[in-house]
Amino acid sequence: MVKRVLVNLILTAVCLFVWLPLLLIAGNALMSEGEMLERFGALFGVGNSPVKAVFLPEYPTLRPFVELLLDSPGFYVMFWNSCLQTGAVLGGQLLAALPAAWAFAHFGFRGRKALFFLYIILMIQPFQVTMVPGYLVLKQMRLLNTHLAVILPGIFSAFPVFIMAKFFESIPRPLIEAARLDGAGEFSIFARVGIPVGKPGIVSVIVLGFLESWNAIEQPMTFLKERRLWPLSLYLPEITSDKAGVAWAASVIMMMLPVILFVMGTESLEQGIAASGIKE
Structure with missing residues (x-):
């Protein structure tokens, strides 16, 4: 029983590790431009603040999808x-x-x-x-x-x-x-x-x-x-x-x-x- 629980925990951890990048991408796709610069500005050469990755932005928006589907x-x-x-x-x-x-x-x-x-x-x-x-x-x-x-x-x-x-x-x-x-x-x-x-x-x-x-x-x-x-x-x-x-x-x-x-x-x-x- 203990062995089975341990195996399930390991498999769950591996699955979460695999899905983690996908969840981050999905969350970042709902992020506004201002919040994007605030959290990832260092990656874009704007400021020196540390990167703050989140699964869900503070103020979700569909603006990136609108811009992609209507203006691209x-x-x-x-x-x-x-x-x-x-x-x-x-x-x-x-x-x-x-x-x-x-x-x-x-x-x-x-x-x-x-x-x-x-x-x-x-x-x-x-x-x-x-x-x-x-x-x-x-x-x-x-x-x-x-x-x-x-x-x-x-x-x-x-x-x-x-x-x-x-x-x-x-x-x-x-x-x-x-x-x-x-x-x-x-x-x-x-x-x-x-x-x-x-x-x-x-x-x-x-x-x-x-x-x-x-x-x-x-x-x-x-x-x-x-x-x-x-x-x-x-x-x-x-x-x-x-x-x-x-x-x-x-x-x-x-x-x-x-x-x-x-x-x-x-x-x-x-x-x-x-x-x-x-x-x-």
Whole structure:
């Protein structure tokens, strides 16, 4: 009993530590400009008073949100860019990764293990390693400074293939053999057995892919030179210190979609990661 209580206390403390920055952001987004300078003036080079962080300001106001949503047209442009780029990446990943993962899981062909090992190598490579080759390829294809410069590399990411291949391998063989005995072809088995049974893995791919694309900074910063093409992840660093309240408000709005999607897909995400054999 004591051990269980101790574990619960430790887990609660860890959860509070994780949620602490989010609660501070939400509280600061409701802070007026005057209170912002009073509490964080030292960070902006105004005065030497110590920083006084709070979860809820003394006089909450929605002015930062009003200024962001009504007086910041650039926010909507970058928000749309984020939606366009992330949506296209996720749709492309599903079209490219699901058939590839099914082939790795259920088709036997020469070089299958070597090719899958290559996928794993590509998956663990950081962006900095592939940045220069990717830049040269996109330049040769004349896709730099277009949405496709961010979308195409994301579509052919190796991580969704790895997740779904492991999940498809966990589908019971008797279920697939029963479908073959009923006269189903390979595509029919994939569409009517693989995709429905693999739904938790597909949801996990969508959630993880969304988080990666929505929060991407290095890729758009490298491949997109014009501000009109920038996603929302590049909007926040451009906000000056005198618009700190707007920055907090933009941070809250930017976090809403990932948090909602993550909460809705937590159960499927756990099943997908467990099936893929990934352990923290």
